[in-house]
Amino acid sequence: MSSIDELAQIFRKFPGIGERQAKRFVYFLLKARPEYVNQLITEIQKTRSNTKICQESYQFFIADNQNSNTSFIARDPNRDKTKLLIVEKDTDLQNIEKMKVYNGNYFVIGGSLPYLAENPEQLIRINELRAIVEMKIKRDSLSEIIFALSATPQGEHTEEYVKNKLETLTKNNDLKVSHLGRGLSTGLEIEYSDKDTFEQAFRHRSDI
The missing domain is CATH 3.40.1360.10 (Dna Topoisomerase Vi A Subunit; Chain: A, domain 2)
Incomplete structure:
Protein backbone atom coordinates (compact mmCIF):
# COMPACT_ATOMS: atom_id res chain seq x y z
CA MET A 1 0.00 0.00 0.00
CA SER A 2 1.37 3.41 -0.98
CA SER A 3 1.70 6.30 1.49
CA ILE A 4 -1.17 8.01 -0.35
CA ASP A 5 -3.42 5.02 0.31
CA GLU A 6 -2.27 4.80 3.91
CA LEU A 7 -3.13 8.46 4.54
CA ALA A 8 -6.49 7.97 2.82
CA GLN A 9 -7.20 5.06 5.15
CA ILE A 10 -6.60 7.38 8.12
CA PHE A 11 -9.04 9.96 6.72
CA ARG A 12 -11.65 7.22 6.17
CA LYS A 13 -11.82 6.82 9.95
CA PHE A 14 -13.34 10.32 10.15
CA PRO A 15 -17.16 10.28 10.66
CA GLY A 16 -19.08 10.22 7.40
CA ILE A 17 -15.98 10.08 5.17
CA GLY A 18 -15.89 7.55 2.35
CA GLU A 19 -13.06 6.43 0.09
CA ARG A 20 -13.58 9.13 -2.54
CA GLN A 21 -13.67 11.97 -0.01
CA ALA A 22 -10.62 10.58 1.78
CA LYS A 23 -8.64 10.63 -1.46
CA ARG A 24 -9.72 14.22 -2.09
CA PHE A 25 -8.31 15.20 1.31
CA VAL A 26 -5.00 13.52 0.48
CA TYR A 27 -4.60 15.22 -2.89
CA PHE A 28 -5.68 18.56 -1.44
CA LEU A 29 -2.86 18.31 1.12
CA LEU A 30 -0.38 17.27 -1.55
CA LYS A 31 -1.21 20.40 -3.57
CA ALA A 32 -1.39 22.72 -0.55
CA ARG A 33 1.39 25.14 0.35
CA PRO A 34 3.86 23.85 2.97
CA GLU A 35 2.90 26.72 5.28
CA TYR A 36 -0.71 25.50 5.33
CA VAL A 37 0.25 21.90 6.03
CA ASN A 38 2.55 22.99 8.86
CA GLN A 39 -0.19 25.19 10.32
CA LEU A 40 -2.63 22.27 10.16
CA ILE A 41 -0.18 20.01 12.00
CA THR A 42 0.47 22.71 14.62
CA GLU A 43 -3.24 23.38 15.23
CA ILE A 44 -4.02 19.68 15.61
CA GLN A 45 -1.22 19.25 18.13
CA LYS A 46 -2.19 22.44 20.01
CA THR A 47 -5.85 21.46 20.20
CA ARG A 48 -4.94 17.98 21.43
CA SER A 49 -2.64 19.33 24.14
CA ASN A 50 -5.00 22.10 25.35
CA THR A 51 -8.21 20.06 25.39
CA LYS A 52 -9.50 18.04 28.33
CA ILE A 53 -12.60 16.00 29.11
CA CYS A 54 -14.75 17.62 31.78
CA GLN A 55 -15.01 15.40 34.83
CA GLU A 56 -18.68 16.31 35.30
CA SER A 57 -20.21 16.72 31.85
CA TYR A 58 -17.67 14.61 29.93
CA GLN A 59 -17.57 17.18 27.16
CA PHE A 60 -14.33 18.25 25.54
CA PHE A 61 -13.25 21.74 26.62
CA ILE A 62 -10.28 24.05 26.20
CA ALA A 63 -8.65 24.23 29.62
CA ASP A 64 -7.89 27.77 30.80
CA ASN A 65 -5.23 26.28 33.04
CA GLN A 66 -3.76 22.84 33.59
CA ASN A 67 -5.42 22.51 37.00
CA SER A 68 -8.93 22.90 35.61
CA ASN A 69 -10.83 19.60 35.34
CA THR A 70 -14.31 20.95 34.63
Whole structure:
Protein backbone atom coordinates (compact mmCIF):
# COMPACT_ATOMS: atom_id res chain seq x y z
CA MET A 1 0.00 0.00 0.00
CA SER A 2 1.37 3.41 -0.98
CA SER A 3 1.70 6.30 1.49
CA ILE A 4 -1.17 8.01 -0.35
CA ASP A 5 -3.42 5.02 0.31
CA GLU A 6 -2.27 4.80 3.91
CA LEU A 7 -3.13 8.46 4.54
CA ALA A 8 -6.49 7.97 2.82
CA GLN A 9 -7.20 5.06 5.15
CA ILE A 10 -6.60 7.38 8.12
CA PHE A 11 -9.04 9.96 6.72
CA ARG A 12 -11.65 7.22 6.17
CA LYS A 13 -11.82 6.82 9.95
CA PHE A 14 -13.34 10.32 10.15
CA PRO A 15 -17.16 10.28 10.66
CA GLY A 16 -19.08 10.22 7.40
CA ILE A 17 -15.98 10.08 5.17
CA GLY A 18 -15.89 7.55 2.35
CA GLU A 19 -13.06 6.43 0.09
CA ARG A 20 -13.58 9.13 -2.54
CA GLN A 21 -13.67 11.97 -0.01
CA ALA A 22 -10.62 10.58 1.78
CA LYS A 23 -8.64 10.63 -1.46
CA ARG A 24 -9.72 14.22 -2.09
CA PHE A 25 -8.31 15.20 1.31
CA VAL A 26 -5.00 13.52 0.48
CA TYR A 27 -4.60 15.22 -2.89
CA PHE A 28 -5.68 18.56 -1.44
CA LEU A 29 -2.86 18.31 1.12
CA LEU A 30 -0.38 17.27 -1.55
CA LYS A 31 -1.21 20.40 -3.57
CA ALA A 32 -1.39 22.72 -0.55
CA ARG A 33 1.39 25.14 0.35
CA PRO A 34 3.86 23.85 2.97
CA GLU A 35 2.90 26.72 5.28
CA TYR A 36 -0.71 25.50 5.33
CA VAL A 37 0.25 21.90 6.03
CA ASN A 38 2.55 22.99 8.86
CA GLN A 39 -0.19 25.19 10.32
CA LEU A 40 -2.63 22.27 10.16
CA ILE A 41 -0.18 20.01 12.00
CA THR A 42 0.47 22.71 14.62
CA GLU A 43 -3.24 23.38 15.23
CA ILE A 44 -4.02 19.68 15.61
CA GLN A 45 -1.22 19.25 18.13
CA LYS A 46 -2.19 22.44 20.01
CA THR A 47 -5.85 21.46 20.20
CA ARG A 48 -4.94 17.98 21.43
CA SER A 49 -2.64 19.33 24.14
CA ASN A 50 -5.00 22.10 25.35
CA THR A 51 -8.21 20.06 25.39
CA LYS A 52 -9.50 18.04 28.33
CA ILE A 53 -12.60 16.00 29.11
CA CYS A 54 -14.75 17.62 31.78
CA GLN A 55 -15.01 15.40 34.83
CA GLU A 56 -18.68 16.31 35.30
CA SER A 57 -20.21 16.72 31.85
CA TYR A 58 -17.67 14.61 29.93
CA GLN A 59 -17.57 17.18 27.16
CA PHE A 60 -14.33 18.25 25.54
CA PHE A 61 -13.25 21.74 26.62
CA ILE A 62 -10.28 24.05 26.20
CA ALA A 63 -8.65 24.23 29.62
CA ASP A 64 -7.89 27.77 30.80
CA ASN A 65 -5.23 26.28 33.04
CA GLN A 66 -3.76 22.84 33.59
CA ASN A 67 -5.42 22.51 37.00
CA SER A 68 -8.93 22.90 35.61
CA ASN A 69 -10.83 19.60 35.34
CA THR A 70 -14.31 20.95 34.63
CA SER A 71 -15.70 22.97 31.75
CA PHE A 72 -16.98 26.53 32.03
CA ILE A 73 -20.56 25.27 31.67
CA ALA A 74 -20.13 22.85 34.58
CA ARG A 75 -18.57 25.60 36.74
CA ASP A 76 -20.98 28.38 35.79
CA PRO A 77 -22.93 29.39 38.95
CA ASN A 78 -25.71 30.85 36.80
CA ARG A 79 -26.69 27.47 35.33
CA ASP A 80 -29.69 25.59 36.68
CA LYS A 81 -27.88 22.72 38.36
CA THR A 82 -31.12 20.94 39.27
CA LYS A 83 -31.49 19.81 35.63
CA LEU A 84 -29.24 17.40 33.72
CA LEU A 85 -29.60 17.01 29.95
CA ILE A 86 -28.18 13.80 28.48
CA VAL A 87 -26.84 14.05 24.91
CA GLU A 88 -24.95 11.61 22.72
CA LYS A 89 -21.99 13.71 21.65
CA ASP A 90 -20.23 17.06 21.95
CA THR A 91 -21.67 18.40 18.69
CA ASP A 92 -25.18 17.91 20.10
CA LEU A 93 -24.25 19.94 23.18
CA GLN A 94 -22.72 22.70 21.07
CA ASN A 95 -25.80 22.95 18.87
CA ILE A 96 -28.13 23.19 21.88
CA GLU A 97 -25.94 25.86 23.47
CA LYS A 98 -26.16 28.00 20.34
CA MET A 99 -29.95 27.92 20.56
CA LYS A 100 -29.98 29.42 24.10
CA VAL A 101 -33.06 27.36 24.97
CA TYR A 102 -31.62 25.34 27.84
CA ASN A 103 -29.70 26.67 30.86
CA GLY A 104 -29.00 23.56 32.92
CA ASN A 105 -26.08 21.14 33.00
CA TYR A 106 -25.17 18.43 30.49
CA PHE A 107 -23.81 14.92 30.35
CA VAL A 108 -22.27 13.57 27.13
CA ILE A 109 -23.07 9.85 27.16
CA GLY A 110 -20.60 9.16 24.35
CA GLY A 111 -22.74 7.72 21.58
CA SER A 112 -25.66 5.37 21.07
CA LEU A 113 -26.09 1.65 21.61
CA PRO A 114 -26.67 -0.77 18.76
CA TYR A 115 -29.16 -3.52 19.38
CA LEU A 116 -27.67 -6.68 20.90
CA ALA A 117 -24.58 -4.81 22.11
CA GLU A 118 -22.60 -7.30 24.21
CA ASN A 119 -20.83 -4.79 26.48
CA PRO A 120 -22.94 -1.60 26.61
CA GLU A 121 -20.89 -0.15 29.48
CA GLN A 122 -17.87 -0.11 27.19
CA LEU A 123 -19.72 1.78 24.46
CA ILE A 124 -21.33 4.54 26.51
CA ARG A 125 -20.50 6.23 29.82
CA ILE A 126 -23.21 4.59 31.90
CA ASN A 127 -21.03 4.04 34.98
CA GLU A 128 -19.77 7.61 34.87
CA LEU A 129 -23.34 8.88 34.50
CA ARG A 130 -24.52 6.98 37.57
CA ALA A 131 -21.68 8.48 39.61
CA ILE A 132 -22.45 12.02 38.39
CA VAL A 133 -26.17 11.64 39.13
CA GLU A 134 -25.39 10.44 42.65
CA MET A 135 -23.03 13.37 43.18
CA LYS A 136 -25.48 15.96 41.80
CA ILE A 137 -28.32 14.64 43.94
CA LYS A 138 -26.26 15.36 47.06
CA ARG A 139 -24.51 18.54 45.92
CA ASP A 140 -26.93 20.25 43.55
CA SER A 141 -30.36 18.92 44.61
CA LEU A 142 -30.80 17.39 41.16
CA SER A 143 -34.51 17.15 40.35
CA GLU A 144 -34.80 16.28 36.64
CA ILE A 145 -32.93 14.18 34.09
CA ILE A 146 -33.78 15.00 30.48
CA PHE A 147 -32.95 12.72 27.55
CA ALA A 148 -32.04 14.57 24.35
CA LEU A 149 -30.89 11.70 22.17
CA SER A 150 -31.28 11.22 18.43
CA ALA A 151 -34.74 10.37 17.12
CA THR A 152 -33.46 7.06 15.77
CA PRO A 153 -34.02 3.42 16.78
CA GLN A 154 -30.54 3.36 18.35
CA GLY A 155 -31.25 6.60 20.21
CA GLU A 156 -34.49 5.16 21.59
CA HIS A 157 -32.74 1.92 22.55
CA THR A 158 -30.01 3.88 24.34
CA GLU A 159 -32.59 5.95 26.21
CA GLU A 160 -34.38 2.82 27.42
CA TYR A 161 -31.14 1.17 28.52
CA VAL A 162 -29.90 4.23 30.44
CA LYS A 163 -33.31 4.87 32.02
CA ASN A 164 -33.38 1.31 33.34
CA LYS A 165 -29.85 1.58 34.70
CA LEU A 166 -30.76 4.78 36.56
CA GLU A 167 -34.15 3.55 37.78
CA THR A 168 -33.10 2.80 41.35
CA LEU A 169 -31.50 6.23 41.74
CA THR A 170 -34.37 8.13 40.15
CA LYS A 171 -37.10 6.34 42.12
CA ASN A 172 -35.33 6.44 45.47
CA ASN A 173 -34.69 10.17 45.10
CA ASP A 174 -37.97 11.11 43.43
CA LEU A 175 -36.27 12.44 40.30
CA LYS A 176 -38.30 13.46 37.29
CA VAL A 177 -37.15 11.70 34.11
CA SER A 178 -38.28 13.13 30.78
CA HIS A 179 -37.46 13.15 27.09
CA LEU A 180 -37.99 15.58 24.24
CA GLY A 181 -41.55 15.90 22.99
CA ARG A 182 -42.82 15.46 19.48
CA GLY A 183 -41.37 17.72 16.86
CA LEU A 184 -38.07 16.06 16.02
CA SER A 185 -38.37 14.16 12.75
CA THR A 186 -37.69 10.44 12.88
CA GLY A 187 -34.04 9.82 12.10
CA LEU A 188 -32.97 13.36 13.02
CA GLU A 189 -29.83 13.80 15.12
CA ILE A 190 -29.78 16.61 17.70
CA GLU A 191 -26.65 17.97 16.03
CA TYR A 192 -28.72 18.92 12.97
CA SER A 193 -31.90 20.15 14.63
CA ASP A 194 -32.89 23.82 14.30
CA LYS A 195 -33.81 26.13 17.16
CA ASP A 196 -37.58 26.23 16.58
CA THR A 197 -37.87 22.46 16.31
CA PHE A 198 -35.72 21.78 19.35
CA GLU A 199 -37.39 24.49 21.44
CA GLN A 200 -40.83 23.03 20.77
CA ALA A 201 -39.61 19.52 21.58
CA PHE A 202 -37.93 20.75 24.76
CA ARG A 203 -40.88 22.78 26.02
CA HIS A 204 -43.24 19.87 25.38
CA ARG A 205 -41.00 17.21 26.88
CA SER A 206 -42.85 14.37 28.59
CA ASP A 207 -42.19 12.12 31.57
CA ILE A 208 -40.98 8.60 30.92
